[in-house]
Each structure stands twice: as structure tokens, then as C-alpha cells.
Amino acid sequence: MxxxxxxxxxxxxxxxxxxxxxxxxxxxxxxxxxxxxxxxxxxxxxxxxxxxxxxxxxxxxxxxxxxxxxxxxFLRTHPAGVQLPYDGEGVDSKKSALQRLPLAASSFARRYLxxxxxxxxxxxxxxxxxxxxxxxxxxxxxxxxxxxxxxxxxxxxxxxxxxxxxxxxxxxxxxxxxxxxxxxxxxxxxxxxxxxxxxxxxxxxxxxxxxxxxxxxxxxxxxxxxxxxxxxxxxxxxxxxxxxxxxxxxxQLYMIWGVVAMILLLLIVVLSTPWGIRLTGYEAFRKLHYVLAMVYIGACYGHxxxxxxxxxxxxxxxxxxxxxxxARTALLHYNFLPSGHMGFASAPSKVTFFDDEINGHVVRLDFDHPHDAWAVGQHFYLTFPESSIWQSHPFTPLSLPIYGADTQRHSYIFRAKKGETRKIAELSAKRLSSTQETKSDAKLNVLLTGPYGEHTVQDLAPETNVLGIAGGTGIAYVLPVLLDIASRPQPRDRKISLIWVVRHRRDIDWVAPELAILKQRCKALRAGIHIYVTRAAEDASHDPTIPTVSEKHSKNACDTEIQVAGSSMSDSSSASVSSALSVHGVAKADLGVDHIHARPDLHAAVGEFVATTVRGATDVFASGPGGMISDLRSIVAGLNRGGDVWRGDERGNVKLTCDDRLEW
CATH class of the missing domain: 1.10.357 (Tetracycline Repressor; domain 2)
Structure with a gap:
């Protein structure tokens, strides 16, 4: 032929x-x-x-x-656990030219790429x-x-x-x-x-x-x-x-298969465009993509x-x-059953439902499951068999892994807008109303696959300063990084900070226990927690007792350093935190963070953070809307100074690690 x-x-x-x-x-x-x-x-x-x-x-x-x-x-620039001395002006005094070269080169490349x-x-x-x-x-x-x-x-x-x-x-x-x-x-x-x-x-x-x-x-x-x-x-x-x-x-037969292959390839390309994905829906696109790709390879074989x-x-x-x-899913869920026998079983999770009809309901899942610890920054794919066994979505655990433990605590938050996540939110709300259960008693079965992704904190040098920036439910990616770092012994010069942008004060409910733990662990550190409420005016319109800040305060919100250690709370902050903590049963005194009623100036916030570090590089961990990530890429790129890094001042070495789930 x-x-x-x-x-x-x-x-x-x-x-x-x-x-x-x-x-x-x-x-x-x-x-x-x-x-x-x-x-x-x-x-x-x-x-x-x-x-x-x-x-x-x-x-x-x-x-x-x-x-x-x-x-x-063999070319690791920061040996784990080794802290080099410096000359008092932020310059590491004992790094050789061979150690400085890759750092300076990466900083220079990052500035432009x-x-x-x-x-x-x-x-x-x-x-x-x-x-x-x-x-x-x-x-x-x-x-x-x-x-x-x-x-x-x-x-x-x-x-x-x-x-x-x-x-x-x-x-x-x-x-x-x-x-x-x-x-x-x-x-x-x-x-x-x-x-x-x-x-x-x-x-x-x-x-x-x-x-x-x-x-x-x-x-x-x-x-x-x-x-x-x-x-x-x-x-x-x-x-x-x-x-x-x-x-x-x-x-000729080989030409007929060639025509079939080209038609299939054209369909794959058209359906892979943003227009095609919107037309079919992401899950339909994904399934069609698999099928068409396999048939296309078969047609290529025939051609x-x-x-x-x-x-x-x-x-x-x-x-x-x-x-x-x-196989990974089977291994994660093949455990001892309540009957004492081994078998495959899903993980029953407790559901907390946060009603938000305008922006999309938020669901929090909490459950314990026996398996080995994952690395901070990794994510799992979650399947909800009560909704569909054919769809899974990536979520980053809000909870920290416990190394050496037989059972791991999983906590997830996600906003339900459309598709499978909306079905899960509707199912959760229906279950709560139909069974008349409390929020902490509602159950939803979950299947896990993973973990996947990078180890975000594994190779951090001890003196690296860490800034976490999150928008909305992106806090699930950023908060575990800060919790993990704050749980370890810290150099006195290291700086840690969190910037979290939410729409309403009640959104703190999502992660109030974890924020309380972070505050507790950061008492003796150079750390700050900054929560920006972007729609404080809407909250005030519903509750006249909640004051809003002046225009001047809004413009200069990033200039206000809110230290976790010994910070005080305003009346409005106290009311908000009390409301947030009541959902999870955490005492109000355990959380001492202030709210800034403004949109953050990320350029000023990141620049100020880097400028006030004593020594070492800065790693920015971020998750949120695509526009925020794009802005941060430009901001971080502009803060990189390869020449300073070559001279031994690593404060000109600023990295950005983003959660790419929003691009999936």
C-alpha cells in the first residue's frame, strides 16, 4: 500500500x-x-x-x-540548614564566586524573562x-x-x-x-x-x-x-x-487515513482554543481531547x-x-474498613458551607485519611463520587502534612462558580437543609489522587525572606507555606509576611483556625499579617456599626506595618474576628490581626517588604486572580538586581512562585 x-x-x-x-x-x-x-x-x-x-x-x-x-x-546554591555569616550590611561574606555566579545569573535572567x-x-x-x-x-x-x-x-x-x-x-x-x-x-x-x-x-x-x-x-x-x-x-x-x-x-487507503488524521487534528486544535473550551465546557473538552487524540494517533498509524x-x-x-x-488512587483508598477488613473506601469529609450567592458559594472540607505526608505546596485531585466519578479537580491542602504520622489531616476550601464545583456546593447546601444537620456534621465523600506539584519550601535557604500574597481562596496555597516556615527555628533577621485580599470581613471564616495558629507561631518573629477587605463599604451598608477608613488611609494602607506580635485590634476588627472564629470554635484572643479596608498597592507592598529586609533573598509565594499574578511578575522582575547579587547582596535576588491552578 x-x-x-x-x-x-x-x-x-x-x-x-x-x-x-x-x-x-x-x-x-x-x-x-x-x-x-x-x-x-x-x-x-x-x-x-x-x-x-x-x-x-x-x-x-x-x-x-x-x-x-x-x-x-550538584549545583544547589543553598546547602540545606547552612547559614552563612554576613558583614552587617546584608552582604554574605563567605560566598565564593562560584556560588554567587548562578544566583546573579538567575536574578539577571528573572528581571527580563x-x-x-x-x-x-x-x-x-x-x-x-x-x-x-x-x-x-x-x-x-x-x-x-x-x-x-x-x-x-x-x-x-x-x-x-x-x-x-x-x-x-x-x-x-x-x-x-x-x-x-x-x-x-x-x-x-x-x-x-x-x-x-x-x-x-x-x-x-x-x-x-x-x-x-x-x-x-x-x-x-x-x-x-x-x-x-x-x-x-x-x-x-x-x-x-x-x-x-x-x-x-x-x-488509496493510506491517503484516506491521512485525510481522517487531518480532520481529527483540526478538531483537536479548534476545540483546544479558548473559544472551543467555552463552547463545550472544560470537562467536555478534556474528554473529547483524550478520545480525539487517541483516534488521531490511530489514523496516523493507518496513514x-x-x-x-x-x-x-x-x-x-x-x-x-x-x-x-x-493505581495511586487505589493505594490511597485501600485501607482498613470499619468492619476490620481491608478494602477500598472513600474519605468522608465534614462540610462547612459559606453562603455567597453573588460571588459564588465557598465550601470547606475537613477530613482525616491514612497515608504518608505530602510536601508543602503540592496538591491533590479530588473526585466527588456522589456527584460524578468522571471529573476531578486540583486543590491544594490548607492543612500541613505531619511527617511520620499514620493519618493526615486534609482541609480544602474552594469557591463554587460553575461546573462540578457548583454541583458540589449545591449538593452540600441541599444535604444541610434536608438532613437538618449542623455545619460541622454534614458529610461528603471524597476520592484523592496525588500528591502532585512542586516542593515549595524544600530548598529555601534559612535566611530567605518569605512574602505570601493571596487573593480569595488562593490563601489555601500561601498559608501552608507560611505555617510550615513559622513552625521551624528561625534566624533573627528573617522576615515573614502575609498579604491576603478578600471581598468581605466574613471571608476570614474560611481559614480562621489556621490564621490563629500562624499568629501564635509568629509571636517571636519579624512577621506581619495584612488582610485587605476590598468591599468594606458593602459590609458597612448592611451593618452601620462597622466604620470604614478614610480615603487617605486607603491610599496609604500599605505603609502601615501591622506586626502580629503585640498587635491590637480595633472594635470593627474585633467584631469581625469574633464572627469568623465562632464558626470553628476558636477563641477570639487567639487571633490578633487587623483589617485594612482598601485594595493593596502590590508594587509598594512588595517593594517595601524587600527594602526592609536585613539580608538574604526574598521568595514571594502567590495565588489569586490572573491579573494579580501578572502584576506580581512585573513587580518581582523589576526588583531583581543581578549586579548586587554578584557583589554578595542577595537582597537583589527576588523570586516568585505561583499557584498555576487558575491556568488549568
């Missing part, structure tokens, strides 16, 4: 067949006219080079990953990711054009005097770009895997590769389209006689089975990813 694609060759005249990996066998010696034989030489030479080039591409990818893994292992790239084209992604995409595309472009014989051959058509075929370098080039598209298929699947091999090697969370997965899909679609257009021009225009050649070509060396590994990676997910 595949040999019929080569219209020049005639097996009836074959004396020897020469195999070519990934391509149709060639008949040797060539018995055609000299022009046709020279064209076949160019075609097969170009294909053989293309197969070598795909090997070089994959060898380069493997080499980059190997170097990355070695660098992670951390901000968002063109949002209209790429969305909310950093320049680093776009630069990686550009380098990859440039690398692929080189191999697309190198080694092609760019020449024109006009050859006679057998048994048709006066009729000629026009053969050009378009044929070998179209084959080459199609081969590269096949070769990139396993990489695209690896970039989309949740049980990611790339994450194991690089240490980056799997969601960091979503951007490259999406745009590599666009690249594969472009390559496949050019491959298709090229051969359409050849078979419909350059080969003669027409239309008989074109009709014979399109009726050109000789390149199965790229298709079969892609399928293996996908099925391994699904199998490991199921």
Missing part, C-alpha cells in the same frame, strides 16, 4: 529491494529515465537524513534533561516559556530545511508522449516536515502527562508544561498542514495526466505505519499515565 505512493517505481522490474527505515522500500537499480532516478535519489537521501535529524532532536532533548538533572543534584509575554497571543505566560518555544521552533525549522535538494526535474510520463511530470524539492521537503510532526507526537503527550517523567527529571510541576503542550500541538498542526498542502500541489498539479493521477492518489516508532511510544506514555493515576 505504501509503495503505491511512489508512482515512479515499478516492482515488476525490480531486481533488488533496498529498505529505508520509516519509508517505502526502494527498487534498485533504478530503471527509469535519468531525471526520475535523480529525483528518487534526492527523495530517499532527504528522508534518510530526516530520520537521522529526528534522532538528533530527541538526543538534544535527552541531553538537556540530563544536564538539568545533574545541575539540580519573568514578566508576561504578549498576552493577546500567548495568554498569561512568562517570557521564559515563550523563549523556550521560540528556541524549539527555531531548532525544528533548521532541521526542516537542511539537507533537501532544491532542484527541478521535468520527466516524461511513460507511454504518453508529450506529457511530462514536474518533480521538485517540494516532495522531499513535504516528507521531512511530516516525519518531524510524527517525531514530536511522543513529546507532546509527555508534556501533557500528569504523572510526568519531565517533572521527575526537572523538578518542575507538570502544569508548567501545559503551555508547551498546547503550542507544540499548534506546531504539529502547522507541520501536518504544510505536509498535506505540499503533496496536494504535487499530486493535483505537478504530476500528469490530470485528473486521473489525483483521483488514483486520493483513493504511514512505517513511522510507528514514534506513535507507539506516545500511546505507551499515555496509557502509563492513566494506569499510574488509577
Amino acid at each position: 505504501s509503495l503505491s505512493a511512489r508512482h515512479i517505481q515499478d516492482f515488476s522490474t525490480a531486481s533488488q529491494v533496498e529498505p529505508h527505515w520509516g519509508y517505502a522500500d526502494r527498487i534498485v537499480p533504478c530503471t527509469n529515465d535519468p531525471g526520475s532516478c535523480e529525483y528518487l535519489d534526492a527523495v530517499y537521501h532527504g528522508h534518510d537524513l530526516g530520520m537521522y535529524y529526528t534522532g538528533i532532536i530527541w538526543a538534544t532533548i535527552g541531553g538537556v534533561l540530563l544536564i538539568w538533572a545533574i545541575g539540580r543534584r 519573568l514578566p508576561d509575554a504578549s498576552r493577546a497571543i500567548f495568554g498569561r505566560v512568562t517570557r521564559t516559556q515563550v523563549l523556550t518555544l521560540i528556541v524549539l521552533c527555531g531548532y525544528l525549522t533548521i532541521f526542516t530545511f537542511v539537507g533537501i535538494v532544491y532542484k527541478k526535474w521535468v520527466t516524461p510520463v511513460k507511454k504518453m508522449p508529450g506529457v511530462y511530470n514536474t518533480r521538485t524539492g517540494l516532495g522531499p521537503w513535504s516528507d521531512r516536515i511530516g516525519v518531524i510532526a510524527y517525531a514530536l507526537t511522543p513529546l507532546s503527550i509527555m508534556l501533557a502527562s500528569r504523572e510526568s517523567i519531565l517533572s521527575l527529571v526537572t523538578g518542575l510541576p507538570y502544569q508548567s508544561f501545559n503551555f508547551l503542550h498546547r503550542w507544540l500541538g499548534y506546531v504539529i498542526f502547522l507541520q501536518s498542514s504544510l505536509h498535506t498542502i505540499g503533496w496536494c500541489v504535487i499530486e493535483i498539479r505537478l504530476y500528469q495526466p490530470q485528473p486521473s493521477v489525483a483521483v488514483e492518489w486520493i483513493q 504511514w505505519a512505517e513511522l510507528r516508532v514514534f506513535l507507539i511510544p506516545g500511546l505507551i506514555v499515555w496509557f502509563l499515565d492513566r494506569a499510574v493515576r488509577l
